[in-house]
């Protein structure tokens with residue numbers, strides 16, 4: 001049987017202007033290679049350099065030991081960027097991946113050190129179970145390095161199927177997730 005598009009399913013990217021819903025969206029930013037703070041700032045600048053992505057807040061920066069990475073991997077800096085956007089989860093992931101590539105992210109060693117890692121955490125109340133796109137991000141509820149910064153800036157956001165960010169954050173062990181004095185900026 002051929003694959004006939006379902007006329008009742010609207011791809012948000014094909015809609016224009018006011019027809020597209022504006023969705024509260026969060027990106028997780030991470031770096032454990034090179035000038036980590038500079039790479040996180042580059043991610044904020046690049047992701048928000050679009051009329052379709054309106055920055056809402058960027059979290060403080062946290063440092064933590066790497067979780068689930070090869071022995072001897074360097075420590076991570078992590079932050080969360082919250083935006084409002086009309087773009088679909090897939091467009092957002094494509095922007096995240098092109099931004100990672102622009103700042104030297106390679107994928108040669110599984111879970112190896114990376115200049116920049118950007119995950120799409122959640123896009124409003126949308127869910128996706130495609131093989132290459134899981135939204136909300138399937139590992140977010142176990143990651144203190146994601147939930148602690150996210151709770152700083154959007155505690156009441158309700159993650160589909162999981163509940164409020166602040167409640168998820170309170171439920172994880174945040175030992176070793178250390179807030180730094182250095183701050184990221186949202187471009188003017």
Ligand SMILES: Nc1ncnc2c1ncn2[C@@H]1O[C@H](COP(=O)(O)OP(=O)(O)OP(=O)(O)O)[C@@H](O)[C@H]1O
Nearest residue numbers: 093111117118119120121132133134135136137139
């Ligand atoms: N919500 C999502 N955000 C970003 N990538 C996703 C998402 N869902 C699925 N992926 C897929 O995950 C693949 C691997 O991404 P990546 O190499 O950045 O993983 P990772 O950061 O090492 O691990 P993790 O996903 O546990 O943070 C990507 O090619 C992408 O297709």
Ligand SMILES: Nc1nc2c(c(=O)[nH]1)N=C(CO)CN2
Nearest residue numbers: 030064065066067076117145
């Ligand atoms: N502390 C910390 N550990 C990790 C991180 C990360 O961003 N921070 N990202 C991973 C894969 O994306 C695996 N482990």
